[in-house]
Amino acid sequence: MTDTATPDLNPADSEMVIQKPRTSTRRFRPSGSAVVMFLYLLFLMLPIYWLLNMSLKTNTEILSSFSLWPRNLTLANYEKILTDPSWYMGYVNSLIYVVMNTVISLAVALPAAYAFSRYSFMGDKHLFFWLLTNRMAPPAVFALPFFQLYSSIGLFDTHIAVALAHCLFNVPLAVWILEGFMRGVPKEIDETAYIDGYSFPRFFIKIFMPLIASGIGVAAFFCFMFSWVELLLSRTLTSVDAKPIAATMTRTVGAAGVDWGVLAAAGVLTIVPGALVIYFVRNYIAKGFALGRV
Amino acid sequence: MNKTVNQKAWFLVLPVLVLVAFSAVIPLMTVVNYSVQDTFGQNVFFWAGLDWFKDMLASDRMWSALGRQLMFSAIILAIEVPLGIYVALHMPKKGFWSSFCLVLMSLPLLIPWNVVGTIWQIFGRVDIGLLGYTLDAMGINYNYTQNTIDAWVTVIVMDVWHWTSLVALLAFAGLRSIPDAYYQAAKIDQASRWAVFRYIELPKMAGVLMIAILLRFMDSFMIYTEPFVVTGGGPGNATTFLSIDLVKMALGQFDLGPAAAFSLMYFLVIMAISWVFYTVMTTIDAREGK
Numbered sequence: 129m130t131d132t133a134t135p136d137l138n139p140a141d142s143e144m145v146i147q148k149p150r151t152s153t154r155r156f157r158p159s160g161s162a163v164v165m166f167l168y169l170l171f172l173m174l175p176i177y178w179l180l181n182m183s184l185k186t187n188t189e190i191l192s193s194f195s196l197w198p199r200n201l202t203l204a205n206y207e208k209i210l211t212d213p214s215w216y217m218g219y220v221n222s223l224i225y226v227v228m229n230t231v232i233s234l235a236v237a238l239p240a241a242y243a244f245s246r247y248s249f250m251g252d253k254h255l256f257f258w259l260l261t262n263r264m265a266p267p268a269v270f271a272l273p274f275f276q277l278y279s280s281i282g283l284f285d286t287h288i289a290v291a292l293a294h295c296l297f298n299v300p301l302a303v304w305i306l307e308g309f310m311r312g313v314p315k316e317i318d319e320t321a322y323i324d325g326y327s328f329p330r331f332f333i334k335i336f337m338p339l340i341a342s343g344i345g346v347a348a349f350f351c352f353m354f355s356w357v358e359l360l361l362s363r364t365l366t367s368v369d370a371k372p373i374a375a376t377m378t379r380t381v382g383a384a385g386v387d388w389g390v391l392a393a394a395g396v397l398t399i400v401p402g403a404l405v406i407y408f409v410r411n412y413i414a415k416g417f418a419l420g421r422v
Numbered sequence: 423m424n425k426t427v428n429q430k431a432w433f434l435v436l437p438v439l440v441l442v443a444f445s446a447v448i449p450l451m452t453v454v455n456y457s458v459q460d461t462f463g464q465n466v467f468f469w470a471g472l473d474w475f476k477d478m479l480a481s482d483r484m485w486s487a488l489g490r491q492l493m494f495s496a497i498i499l500a501i502e503v504p505l506g507i508y509v510a511l512h513m514p515k516k517g518f519w520s521s522f523c524l525v526l527m528s529l530p531l532l533i534p535w536n537v538v539g540t541i542w543q544i545f546g547r548v549d550i551g552l553l554g555y556t557l558d559a560m561g562i563n564y565n566y567t568q569n570t571i572d573a574w575v576t577v578i579v580m581d582v583w584h585w586t587s588l589v590a591l592l593a594f595a596g597l598r599s600i601p602d603a604y605y606q607a608a609k610i611d612q613a614s615r616w617a618v619f620r621y622i623e624l625p626k627m628a629g630v631l632m633i634a635i636l637l638r639f640m641d642s643f644m645i646y647t648e649p650f651v652v653t654g655g656g657p658g659n660a661t662t663f664l665s666i667d668l669v670k671m672a673l674g675q676f677d678l679g680p681a682a683a684f685s686l687m688y689f690l691v692i693m694a695i696s697w698v699f700y701t702v703m704t705t706i707d708a709r710e711g712k
Binding site: 133161164165168169171172173174175176177178179182189190193196232234235236239240242243244246247248249252255257258259260261262263265266267268269270272273274275277278292293295296299300303325326353356357358359360364374377388389392393395398399402403406407411413414417418419421422 | 425426427428429430431432434435437438439441442445446448449450452491508511512513514521523524525526527528530531533534535536537538541542543544545549550551552553555583587588592594595596630633634636637638639640643644645646663664665666668669672674681684685686689692693696697699700702703706707
């Protein structure tokens, strides 16, 4: 706004320089942009920091005094989670069904994405759209029917039930992401390989999959993530044996009130898997959330 | 890319078809089944026709939930889209700081949804949460479990916290695809910052922004876990959105007929929006394919 009023002064110019990072010697300096980013990141990190802060305190410290950092640091909350089977089995259960789901989703999505990216066939557009509607379907609509379906075939409270239920949104997601990556591979490569006498399965595994390795990685990451963050279906489909960590967390509400420290520690531990691998997918994260487009 | 016509490609799609049919079509048919039947218990059902649909269409409960839902989606879109664009414009374009920002910004997107709820539940508490404590210390009477406005503000700030980065990341991806030459030309023309944004950056971001808006709309339209953990739909029904109401009806009260009719209408709305989304996607693909 002020830029337009005073076009000959600094603000407009300095903005322009930031938009043109051509000179490699350009250093990061405290500018308006840095302040904006700092404030935004502060807003994002504060609640997470607060969770971390609480997880390192004892319950008495949480409730009795208000402090910005733990006064007497304790790992007792984490120790409780990592030694009590009813706690850490929640993580194990979650990991089991998440990994199962990722494997299933990728295994079926790979050939399908190849078909969508290379061939046109009867009903392909409708099918592609139908897949999308499943990604967009509200889990709440499916909670009750899933419960009845898996109960009636005796899969209630098993890991495979949750893994299959999560396929509802993860298979479409994987197909869309992989299709987005596969369309970037020139078709001539396929044709050359066929001329060289490769059979389809051999070509697909030996030549094509290495070419879209990053795409497979990204798709796997997003399947993992969306299965990991989902709670409604996984909670509805399990009771004891396959209970996910997200549902276990409600246990902290006991007769003596809420065990805030352990709740916070459990929360921090659920953030860890995402935080560990996020660096590797940082450049594809927009593509993944936008279903392989962008 | 020009595609070859090949009907055998169906065999490659078959596994997906079978799997998704199992986890989508069968459950959906159960819902259809319930929506046209009534029961007195003991698994005895009789035909109810379209009565449940008529009931639901006439019920205040669904319309008020829909109203709250639309208001919520409208508010978060009105905040997240401009804020996301604003943040994207200020992100460092290259190098270490760019990666640094990308990683930190993505973090909230990867937190399990109920943990997002838990984080804000704690953060907003007057006794132990930083936000609640600070507001209280400033003399503001803040209580998200009792006061409707506070509950709404908390849920909206939580969603902004959770998802603005998605808009920002998509907008950033769009910005990065703009060639330098455009900016140089603008500089030669002495274009103002606003003109650069209006005539170069915004048109180039239009495609990705459309995706971002639709994704945010759809996902906010089926939000369940986060507000459920924070407010439980309360105080009263103040933050009971469509999914929360549906789960209450189906799994809480076991009103299968109305819940099923509700589900189907909900699903139809989602289908309609999906269609818009799909059209946008294919248009963008076609434009970039040239």
